[in-house]
Amino acid sequence: MQNIRQIISERVGQVLQSQWGVQLGENAAQVRPSGDTKFGDYQSNCAMGLARQLGLKPRDVAQAIMANLNIADICEPPEIAGPGFINFRLKPEYLTNALDRVPSIPHPPVELATGETLQDRLGMPKSTTRQIIPIDMSSPNLAKEMHVGHLRPTVIGDAVARILEFIGHQVHRLNHVGDWGTQFGMLVQYIRDIPDQWLTDKILGEDELISQLDSTGLDEASLADLIRNMIRTKESPVAVIKIQDLEEFYIRAKDKFDRDPEFAQRARQAVVRLQNHEPEILVTWLAFRSESLEHCHKIYEILTIENLIDRGESFYNEMLPGVVQELLEKGVAVESDGAICVFPSGFKGRDGEPLPLIIRKSDGGFGYATTDLAALKHRITVMHADRIIYVVGNQQKQHFEMLFAALKMIGWKKETDSPDNQIAQAKACGSLTETIHLATGMLLKEDGSPFKTREGGTVKLKDLLNEAVERCRAFLQANEANPEKQRGYSPEQIEHMAKVIGIAAVKYFELSHHYGTDYRFDWEEMLALEGNTAPYMLYAYARIQSILRKSANGGERTTNNERQTTVLTHPAELALAKQLLRFPEIIEQLGSELRPNLLTEYLYDLSKTFSTFYDRKTGVRVVDAENAVARQTRLLLCELTGRALKLGLSLLGIGTLDRM
RNA sequence: GUUCCCGUAGCUCAAUUGGAUAGAGCGUUGGCCUCCGAAGCCAAAGGUUACAGGUUCAACUCCUGUCGGGAACGCCA
Known part of the structure; x- marks a missing residue:
């Protein structure tokens, strides 16, 4: 299928170039579909702007364009209308x-x-330029169950990925899950302290643990040895975790953390022990991570999200000290109040003071800014990304602006450390990596209030998707019960249709809104x-x-x-x-x-x-x-x-x- | 307090990034099944694009100010 707008644009562009030496590109001909069919099918709006530059009358410019235009194979003779619009009728x-x-x-x-x-492909060619594009999408926190807030970054990210793949780019769907830090010390310690009714039989063997290690960026070889050793000296299986209700589990652990200082102390120690890769702690963490990821992937399966790479915060953990060191050496980062910070220009805080990106806390720990910078470095220098897309809530807009500003200061490019890498060399000839934050808006309830349960808690994404399917099933069953509307579908067919339509309705409703605006989740409208x-x-x-x-x-x-x-x-x-x-x-x-x-x-x-x-x-x-x-x-x-x-x-x- | 985003028909949302008379759906009103799927189609009514200025051939779009709503803002992510 040919791109008609583009063809007309090129034809007009040729005239602009030959007549007035206009630089082409950026749609210089300003061709677009007509707003109203009475003006034809396409229109060119370039005459008005050009007339100003050339010191001529717009309609004269339009006349001159038409006189030199070779387009009879596509359109009827074009017409000039209004101040200088050129109208085309196919x-x-x-x-x-x-x-x-x-x-x-x-x-x-x-x-x-x-x-x-x-x-x-309906005869549509692939793009001649093939970009490498990591898309940071979905990215739930593994401490809790996925909630409705994750719908947008997941569904929009996937759609953007599919579209870019269709165009011909090489897309990597990166699930930047929260799987590291203080919360996980707390959860791991809670699991080790209280093997209560939340933990039932789920057996994680050696292979599964080691395959988990693979996606964490930890030193796989030596840690695998540690784990194997542990299994040999103890009884296999190593990790037994099955959490009935992840959300409830988190709430209980958090509650204990807040009320019990002794537990809180041990939880904090667990973080340190985790950082030090102590096998006992590490194995519990891996098992928890695996369990939580399984919850997520059940959702992804329902949403038909595929090819998601679970590359969470832990993956970049080993890079963090090096990144801080590098930034200090480059003079990009400085010490401030005991913390190591980058101060991108143009950002001011509460008191008008420059706003920092804290890359090492005064206690020596690393925050998410460091992880995000490390991820940027990895995506640029190792993956050779041409374009990096983040589908993340708009609350983080400023954070990403600062991050991208910091990137400019640092100057990471698509080449790698090893100069003999030919692919990297070739890539390095291209332009700088483009960074884009698709800042998603909020999901609101029908009355326009934030999407919460009556108790003020978050609504689980799983529950929302189930309801969508249920509503569709009810509709289809009602149809079958109605002699005028029934089509004789079997219960199995109805079940299948309810799933397809229900999930389609939620996704389509999501995607039919501009990603940046807050929108109201209205069942009736969605399923209409x-x-x-x-x-x-x-x-x-x-x-x-x-x-x-x-x-x-x-x-x-x-x-x-x-x-x-x-x-x-x-x-x-x-x-x-x-x-x-x-x-x-x-x-x-x-x-x-x-x-x-x-x-x-x-x-x-x-x-x-x-x-x-x-x-x-x-x-x-x-x-x-x-x-x-x-x-x-x-x-x-x-x-x-x-x-x-x-x-x-x-x-x-x-x-x-x-x-x- | 500072910065950023938003304010469009009764309601929910668009508007190809500065283009012609601001478009859809729901709801309202009125039409259309002897006919391939009416779960549909056609038509009407509905607007000072929050407000006031400015920029220009042209402003929902850019600039300034006011009002209203939201978000972010130093060791959480």
Whole structure:
């Protein structure tokens, strides 16, 4: 599929360059879709700005552009309107041609060597530049269970990852979990003190413990020896932890920590013992970490989040002293009130004093700023990241601004310490690593208050997802009980549909809002069959599949050969064709703007255009169309719309149903 | 107190980063099933974009101020 906006932009750009020597790039031609169809399909707004620079009249500039423009293969003769807008109206033959050139889905589907099915790209090419992009996403604290606040960084991060992968980049989904520090000393000590009813049978063997070590960045080889040794001298299995309710467990430990000074003292000692890698403590910590991660991954499974790398704070632990040392040597960090700090310029605190990034506390310990800097260094110098994205709540906005400012002071680049690394050398020729904080807004209850339980506690993400599925199940069951609406689905089918629709509804509702704004979690709105919702989108998709099934009697399919008879005439056909062909423009925009809500908006427009196209009153007949040409044209439109919906939803991490 | 973000239709949200008459959905009102999935479609009403100035061909968007809401601000993450 071709990017029409880009083509027009290039054509206009050529004129700008040849006539006035305008530097291209940055969309100098200012081509965009028209706001109103009466102005055509696309418009160029460059004449006004250019006229000012050249000292000419805007309409004269527009006239000159048109006189030199070679675009008759795509559009009707452009028109000048208003102060100097140039309006373009696409030719139906051009649209027909563009649709015909979209490759068919291979039948049977092509399987890759990896076992995956080749993704339908609707004929959209991959980007020629392939960036390495770590995305810091989800990142729950392993001390507690995941709560509703983790929904946004998880779902948005995954969608951004999928979109960038589709464009052609190499994405690493990094789960920067909180798995280190004071809280974990407390929890580990609590486990060792009180093997109560919270801990039941769950056996963690040697292999599992060592595989856990792998993702912590601790010195795997020597620690593995320690653990093996411990197992030999004691009874295997080594770690027995199964926590019924992680949240409740944390609350109890915290309560004991606050009330019992003696326990608190031992908890603090446990932190030190953990830092020193004492096997007994380390093994308990690994077991707890494993247990907690399992809770998270159950959620990720429900949300169909895959390829997440659990690389938490502990992973960078060994790097921290070196980072502080390096910053001191570079003169970036200084001592202040006993702590080692970086003072990026432009940040002021309560008293107007410069605001520090504390990289070593006065007691010698390291905080999250140090970990974040170490992670930046690792991602830049070891992973060779071209772009680093953080999907993290907007409360941390200032923290990231300071972090990025500190990075500029430090100057880490994509080269590694070893100069013989050729890949690194090649990468180092490129630009500096770009750092982006996608600051997510808050999730609010329907009344606009913060999302808490009646008791003021956090709402577990698991409970919220369960409720979504339950509500869908109830709806589907009610439909089946209604003689007018029932479709004869089995309980198993209903269960499957409830899961797909329920999770899709939550994710889609999330993604259809701008990531930065606070939004209200409204069940009715989210599960509504009208409006910009997952159920509406899935319904449109299911209808299309139904049409294609009906048309496919006798194994008939649209193929490239048949498509040569495609002719667009009816306004509904033209509208749908134009909408379909905007897909590449949205993908292009997403590559730089990282805003999944642009995609939801597009998909909603597309489904709406389809509903109008297919409507009894306003639309056209498809399967039983007036003639063979109309039938084939319309079936092609249906097929492509279905594929676009499926592809678009898949880029958001949302599945589809052939029936619902 | 300082800094940053936000304020758009009755409600929930958009607005392609300065472009033409600010768009959707819900709700309200009125139409459309002899027909491929009506879980749908069409139409109407609804706005001084918090307020006051400014910048320019053009401002929801940029600048200044006011009011209202939120967040961050030295050893928690």
